[in-house]
Amino acid sequence: MKRRILIASAFAAAAAFSSSPALAQARPIRLIVPYAAGGPIDVTARVLAERVKDSLGTVIIENRPGGGGNIGADAVAKAAPDGLTIGISAVATHAINPWLFSKMPYDAAKDFAPITQMVRVPNVLVMNADTAARLKINTLADLIAYAKANPAKLNYGSGGNGSAGHLAGELFKQGAGIFAVHIPYNGGNPAQLALLSGQVDFNFDNLATAAPNIRAGKLKAIAVTTLQRSPALPDVPPVADTLKGFAIDTWWGLVAPAGTPKDVVAKLNQAFVAALQSPEARSRFAGLMAEPVNNTPEDFGSFMRAELAKYEKVVKLSGAKVD
Incomplete structure (x- = not known):
């Protein structure tokens, strides 16, 4: 009798462990980041991986940069849909690249199961502070008025053709009815250096990158690209206050391969939302300068579909293409 009781107790303990909401498994979860280590996306992924270890177990970060994020995203798309491989989806990999690249290794709309959005980082229209003072530009209305009064005299820099800064610039030009020459650089840092040295007149830059020079007085923040003001720059109005509906944010979130069971996705969502x-x-x-955003898998999926549709128009407007 005692032996039967002990055996029954052992089975009960094992059943309780296996039904724990902690997704306990022998193998760690692999979180693929489609960008190099050290950047904001990588940092936020590592922060969350540390926060979910009690509920999900070990989460290993695997950086798979290259192809504008396509290489890492493709690795997620082609992984087994068992919940042990998840990855980062970003505005580039899931909204811009499908229209920018002539050939894509994955289908952004069909090959992924959304888990949750992670963060949103505003972009900001900035000018060299000395240039803004010389041209007497203090507001977005001032910039638009100057551009209309001085056709083709302004230029703007970006981190390259098809980058978020390039697309924001083209959308701004169309909405404002102005012209400015686009000067692409090989990355965001060279573009910012060009702005700081006065080689270009304005940029649409990531707020996290631009903030130190804004605080130092080297760059003048004209407007943010989110629909609402950013808590990090509460005195800087949105572009949308002048150009209705203008919104280009940098965002990223978590996805699993398509076909991952819904109950597994739900547990991953619960753990990462709590971490966020x-x-x-x-x-x-x-x-x-990243604002946490957590939502349901369904809401994140709807958001990504809307972003994909939005950027089809923006990329076509820019004329950018990567073969």
Whole structure:
């Protein structure tokens, strides 16, 4: 009798462990980041991986950069849909690249199961502070008025053809009815250096990158590209206050391969949403000017579909193409 009781107790303990919401498994979860280590996307992924270890177990970050993010995203798309491989989806990999690249290794709309959005980082229209003072430009209306009064005299830089800065610039030009020459650079840092040295007149830059020079007085923030003001720059109005509906944000989130069971996706969502809401994560993200965004898999999927449709028009407007 005692032996039967012990055996029954052992089975009960094993059943309780296996039904734990902690997704306990022998193998760690692999989180593929389609960009190099050290950048904001990589940092936020590592912060969350640390926060979910108690509920999901070990989460290993695997950086798979290249192809504008396509290589890493493709690795997620082609992984087994068992919940042990997840990855980062970003505005580039899931909204811009499908229209920018003539050939894509994955289908952004069909090959992924959304888990949750992670963050949003505003972009900001900035000018060299000395240039803005010389041209007497203090507001977005001033910039538009100057461009209309001085056709083809302004230029703007970006991190390359098809980059978020390039697309924001082309959308701005169309909405404002102005012309400015686009000067592409090989990355965001060279573009910012060109702005700081006065080689270009304005840029649409990532707020996290531009903030130190805004604080130092080297760059003048004219407007943010989110529909609402950013908590990081509460005195800087949105472009949308002048050009209705203008919105180009940098965002990223978590996805799994298509076909991942819904209950597994739900458990991953629960764990990562809790991590996003933790004071530790919010504090770390604030240093990157990143605003945490958590939602349901269904809401994140709807958001990504809307972004994909939006950027089809924006990329075609820019004329950018990568063969």
